[in-house]
Amino acid sequence: MDNIEVPEYFICPISLQIMKDPVTAITGITYDRQSIERWLFETNNTTCPVSKQPLPRASDLTPNTTLRRLIQGWCTLNAANGVDRIPTPKLPLGKFHAINLIRDLYQPDLQIETLIKLEGLAIENDRNRVFLVEAGLAKALTSFIISCYDQRQMNGLEEALSLFYLVRASLSQSPGPLTENDEIFDSLVWALGGDCLPDNVVVKSHAAYALRVVVQKANPGLVERLKPEFFKSISRFLRAENSNISQQGKTSLLHALLDACPWGRNRVTMVESGAVFDLIEVELRSPDHKKTTELVLGVLCHLCSCPDGRAQLVNHTAGIGAVTRPILKVSLTADDRAVSIIWLIAKYCGTKRVLEEMVRVGTVAKLCMVMQANCAVHLKEKAKEILRTNYDVWNDYSPVSEVASSLTRFILFN
Template sequence: MDSSMVEVPEFFICPISLQIMKDPVTTISGITYDRESIEYWLFKNHNTICPVTKQPLPRDSDLTPNHTLRRLIQAWCTVNAAYGIDRIPTPKPPLSKFYVLNLVRDLWLPNLQLKTLQKLEGIAVENDRNKIYLVEAGIVKALTSFIVSCHRKRKTDGLEEALSLFYLIRGLLGQEKAAPLSENEEIMDSLTWVLGFDGVLDHVALKMHAAYALKEVTKKTNSSTLAKLKPEFFNKIVRVLREGSSQQGINALLHVILNTCPRGRNRIMMIEAGAVFELIELELRIPEKKTTELILGILYHLCSCADGRAQLLNHAAGIAVITRRILKVSNTADDRAILIIALTCKYSGTNGVLQEMLRVGTVVKLCMVLQADCASYLKDKAKGILRTHFDVWKDSPCIDLPTLTRYTR
C-alpha cells in the first residue's frame, strides 16, 4: 500500500525538518523537536533562540528525551506497517559529559592513550555536541601534551589519531576554558616536526592536520612566541608548499605564513627559505580564489623587503602573474596586487622592470582599474603609479597614449 495514503499526526512532525521524529526531545522553551534537527540548529548553525517561540535557547540547555512521544510514534509506525511505514528504532542514549570527562582524563595515562584516542575520535565524528563536550572537558590541553610528548620521544603511535582529533574540533579551538593551545610553546616545534614526515603512516593526512593545528596556534599565540620562530619552521613550510598537498592543507599553511608575516625577522627567514619563488609557482599551479588572496597577501608583506622584491622580479612570471590577477579574482586580490605593483615601482622601478610591466600588460591593467568599479583608494594608487612613470611609458607602442594621458592628468 501507498504510505502517502496515511495521515501523519501533526505532533509527530518535527517543526524544523517537517519529518516524523526519530528521537523527540523537549527544550526549555517547551517545544519538542527531533534531536538531530535541534542539535544541528544549536551546535552547527550556532543559533541561540527557539525556532518556534523565539525565546532564548542557550546551546548548553538541556534537551529532555520525550520517551512517551517516541513510544507513541513507534506504536503508530507498527500499526501502519502495512502502508509501508517503517518502525523507528529506539535511539541510542546521548553521550554524557561525565563519560567524556573520564575519557579525556584517561588520555593522560600512557597505557590507555592509543585506545582512548580512538574512542575520542569516534565520539567527535558523531556530532557537534560531542565536540563541544570534548573541548569543555579539556581535550585541547590533553592533546597538546600528547603531541609534544610524541615529539620529545620521537614516537608516532597515536599521533595520527591525535592530529585527526585536532582537525575535527578545529572550529572550537579557542573556546577552551583553560590552558589554550597557544600557551605551550613546544607545540610549534612539535607540529613543525610533523611537517617533515615522509613515508611514515599517512604522511599527507598528517601534514594537513598539522597544518590546521599550526594555523590555529599562530592565530592565537602571542607576539613574543612568534618572535622565537626558527628558520627550520619556514623551511619546512615552504618545502611542503613546493611538494604539494591537499588544497585545504595548502591554504592552512598559507594562513600560518600570513599570521607570522607582521614580524620583520620572520619575513627575512621566509625570503631566505625561497617563499616568494614558491608562492608564485603555487599560484601558477593552483589559481583558486582563496589561495590567490592568501598568496597575494603574503607577497605584499614580503615585497616590503628589498630581497623579497628581488625574488619576485627574478621569477620569469613574477610581475605577469600579479598583473593577471587584477580585476579577475576579488576586491581583496585587487587590493594586494595593486599594492605589490606600487611597492615594486616605487622601490625597484628600474627601466628594465618598467619595460617588463609594459610587456606583460601591467600598464594596461592599471588603466582598466581606473575605469572599473574599484575602491577609490585603489584608483588613486593606480593613477599615482601611472603619473610617476608616464615619461617612460608614454612612447610605447603597447599603450594607447590618449588613454594614458586622460587618466594621468
C-alpha cells in the same frame, strides 16, 4: 501510512516528521533531538525555532522519555498499517563523559583506544565535536602530538591529526589561545616531514591544517617568536614537487604564513629564509588556483613592506609578472593585494629597469584597465598614483603600446 492520522504532538516542529528521540529545550518546546541539534550546532542558531526566545547551544536538552514511550507504543499499535517501530535512541555524549574520555588521553596505556573512541564520536555529529572541544580536547591533542614528537613515535599520530581535522570548525570558534607550548610548531613540522605513515598524503594534509589552526589560535607571544627553521620548513614543503602534500595542505600552509605576517619579526625572518622566491614559484605553478593566488599575494604584500622583500621580488625574473597576471582575472581580493604590491614596488624600487619590466610584462596596461574597470575607489587611486608618478618614463619607453600610452594620457589628463 498515508491514511493514518498522526497525533500532532508526535510531530517535530522543525522536520515535521514523527520524533524518534524527543527532547525538551529550556524554552519548553519539544523537538526531535537530531533536528534541534542540527539547528543549534550546524547552523549556529541561538533562538528557539518556535518561541523565538534565546536558546544558547550550551543549554541542556532534556530527554522527553514519556513522550518517546507514547510514540513507540503508537508505532507498535500501527505496525500492521506500515508504521515502523522507533527503537530506543542511543544515549548521546554527555559533558562529563567527554571530560572523562579526554582524561584517558593522558594515560599512555589508554591513548590509542581513546583516540579511536574520540574519532568515532567526532564523526557522529557537530554536537559531539562542540562538547569535545569544550571539554579540553585541543589541549589534550596538542600534548599528545608533542609527546609523539619528543619520543619520535608515530603510533597514534595519524588518529590524533585526523581528530584534530574533524573538530577544526569548533576549534576555530573556541575562545582563548589553543596552546601555550611552542613545541607544537616543531611537532607539526616534524609530522609534515614524516614519510613512514600510511596514506601520508592525507596525514600531511591534516598536519598542515593543524598547523594553520595552531598559528591562528596560539598565544600571540608564541607566534611572534616563531623560529627561522619553521619558516624554512614551510617554504620547503610549499616549493617541493614531491612532498606528498595535497593542494589543500599547501593552502593550509599558506594560511599559516599569512597569519604569522602581522609581526614584523616574522616578516623579516620569512624574507631572510627566501620565502619571496618560494612564493613566486608557488604562484607560477598554480596560476589557476584562486585561493592559492589570493594567499600568495597576501603574504607577498606583507613581505614587500620590507626593503629586502621588495628587492627579492624585483630580482626574481618572473616576480613582477607573477604579481601582475592575476589583476582583473582572479578576484577582488587578488586585485587589492596585487595592486598594493605594485604600488610598493613602484614607490620604493622604481628604477628604470623595474619600470621597463612593468611595461614588458603588461603591468602598465593592467593598471590602465583597473582605472576603467568596476574596481574599488582606493584601488583606482593607487593605480592612478602609480601611472601619474611614472608617466614620463613609460611614455618615453619605445616598446609601450600606442593603446596603453593613449589610455594613460586619457586617465592622467581628463
